[in-house]
């Protein structure tokens with residue numbers, strides 16, 4: 001099973017991200033836009049792993065209190081365009097705790113530095129004459145706030161029309 005751990009976005013935040021995607025579309029940028037129901041912040045990417053129950057056991061021990069995230073920027077890592085957040089100690093601490101819980105349980109995951117983001121578009125195709133990244137600076141965004149009260153173990157399956165993400169279990173803030 002292909003698994004990852006993520007914070008789902010609430011409806012208000014999903015709408016704000018969808019508005020950003022609409023602004024990008026209006027600049028005639030095509031590509032693989034993340035469907036609204038798939039929008040999330042990845043905390044840890046596990047990849048192929050056979051035992052989701054073992055992962056739930058490990059992450060159920062993560063204790064955290066609700067914290068606020070403020071989405072205020074748009075950026076890119078090469079061919080991945082994202083929306084990002086104001087620096088958040090709560091978010092950094094949560095990612096640290098989740099990754100520590102996985103490490104302690106001997107569950108492998110991608111150890112790349114945590115760079116919080118919501119992927120909004122992959123493999124952009126620019127309008128004729130547009131340079132890579134053209135238009136990013138012109139996209140209006142929030143700021144939009146959301147209180148994080150939970151995160152989830154997610155399964156990713158390749159469907160006929162793209163990736164389908166399903167929550168296998170949720171961990172709530174205290």
Ligand code: 2AM
Pocket residue numbers: 004041042044045080110118119156
């Ligand atoms: P993303 O966080 O940039 O969107 C499921 O594949 C999710 O895990 C996606 O959201 C994906 O990218 C994220 N992810 C993080 N590291 C990954 C990796 N090494 N391979 C695939 N997906 C990864």
